[in-house]
Amino acid sequence: MYTGPIVDAHHHIWRVADQPWLSGPMVPRIFGPYEPIRRDYLIDEYVAEATACGITQSVYVQTNWPLDRVEDEVRWLREVHEQSGWPTAVVAAADMFADDAPRSCGGRPRSPRWCGACGSSCTGTSGPSSASPTPPTG
Secondary structure: OOOOOEEEEEEOOEOHHHOHHHHOOOOOOOOOOOHHHOOOEOHHHHHHHHHHOOEEEEEEEOOOOOHHHHHHHHHHHHHHHHHHOOOOEEEEEOOOOOOOHHHHHHHOOOOOOEEEEEOOHHHOOOOOOEEOOOOOOO
16 A cells, blocks of 8 residues: 555635635536535645645645736735645646737746646636646755
């Protein structure tokens, strides 16, 4: 049986106040009914659940913040990490169809946790993901 470290390669935390799609009217979503997640789900709750399962590191994946607030998302996650040590890495949102996508993604790492960006079909955008070739360390 494996007894080494476990990395959760895709998890979310959120504050409802940052998620217009979560606090707005219920609409059909690709992941089905979402009434149970229409509440804050913060790092302390995630860490308690994750560490109980043996998870020692994690990669936060964007939660469909408005694209004009992605810098706020990365900034918030930097603060969360400074306070808790979690998440280990961050994959932020990006509009992969925007003309400035390469520049905005390249300029985004205002946090040493930032390791990539992805588009999301949940926000009405879809397309290829972009990630840095090297995960963050430390």
